[in-house]
Amino acid sequence: MLELRSLTAGYDRRDPVVRDVSLTVAAGESVGLLGPSGCGKSTLARVAALLHQPDRGQVVIDGEPARGWRHRAPRAQRTAFGVVFQQPRLSADPRLTLTQLVAEPLRATGRAVEVPDRIRELARTVGLGEDLLGRRPHEVSDGQLQRACLARALVLRPRWLICDEMTAMLDASTTAALVSAVETYRADSGAGLLAVGHDKVLLERWCDRTVHWDELARS
Numbered sequence: 001m002l003e004l005r006s007l008t009a010g011y012d013r014r015d016p017v018v019r020d021v022s023l024t025v026a027a028g029e030s031v032g033l034l035g036p037s038g039c040g041k042s043t044l045a046r047v048a049a050l051l052h053q054p055d056r057g058q059v060v061i062d063g064e065p066a067r068g069w070r071h072r073a074p075r076a077q078r079t080a081f082g083v084v085f086q087q088p089r090l091s092a093d094p095r096l097t098l099t100q101l102v103a104e105p106l107r108a109t110g111r112a113v114e115v116p117d118r119i120r121e122l123a124r125t126v127g128l129g130e131d132l133l134g135r136r137p138h139e140v141s142d143g144q145l146q147r148a149c150l151a152r153a154l155v156l157r158p159r160w161l162i163c164d165e166m167t168a169m170l171d172a173s174t175t176a177a178l179v180s181a182v183e184t185y186r187a188d189s190g191a192g193l194l195a196v197g198h199d200k201v202l203l204e205r206w207c208d209r210t211v212h213w214d215e216l217a218r219s
């Protein structure tokens with residue numbers, strides 16, 4: 001279970017953007033988080049993925065409170081999360097080929113030996129043709145790059161996926177392909193999902209339940 005307990009977070013302690021918000025995602029559950037632009041969804045998603053330290057409150061991962069944030073989080077907790085953001089070009093190093101991009105977390109955790117097999121398997125899962133794997137981000141489309149970013153998020157087999165507006169810039173067929181890739185992974189692994197977005201129809205179709213920011217902020 002992923003528990004966000006009474007989180008207060010933001011960029012100025014005197015004026016936090018997330019105020020006393022609690023949310024729980026059960027093991028294997030998918031929860032959609034809806035809310036207007038600027039309300040604090042991405043900030044909450046980043047706290048949930050241990051990428052942003054809250055001012056107050058706790059993140060509890062499968063019963064264990066988070067013991068650090070960003071690079072200070074213990075590896076076992078950091079790698080429990082796969083995160084996909086809205087803009088793949090901001091999260092992809094332009095110098096790397098797509099193979100190198102997807103393989104980065106494996107190399108960083110000393111598991112380079114697994115790269116060839118895992119890349120082949122993930123390319124299939126996310127629908128990336130092998131001909132694209134040697135290209136760099138500027139040589140592929142946004143949708144193709146986002147498929148690679150999703151593969152990178154899955155490469156360490158996370159127990160929790162945080163998708164922050166993963167499909168906001170993409171057309172309907174790429175959106176459907178990415179959602180389907182996430183669901184294939186979840187069916188196989190039992191991973192839970194927190195999907196943040198504006199698209200009510202998409203999140204209601206995709207997730208077991210959706211919550212609106214106003215309900216969280218009131219609870």
Ligand SMILES: Nc1ncnc2c1ncn2[C@@H]1O[C@H](COP(=O)(O)OP(=O)(O)OP(=O)(O)O)[C@@H](O)[C@H]1O
Nearest residue numbers: 011017035036037038039040041042043044165198
């Ligand atoms: N790095 C930052 N430094 C300072 N303020 C920030 C930073 N990132 C976000 N904010 C501010 O925090 C507030 C919440 O932003 P956040 O990105 O969490 O909202 P959001 O609900 O995800 O919005 P959107 O749906 O538009 O992505 C906004 O007012 C934003 O300007």
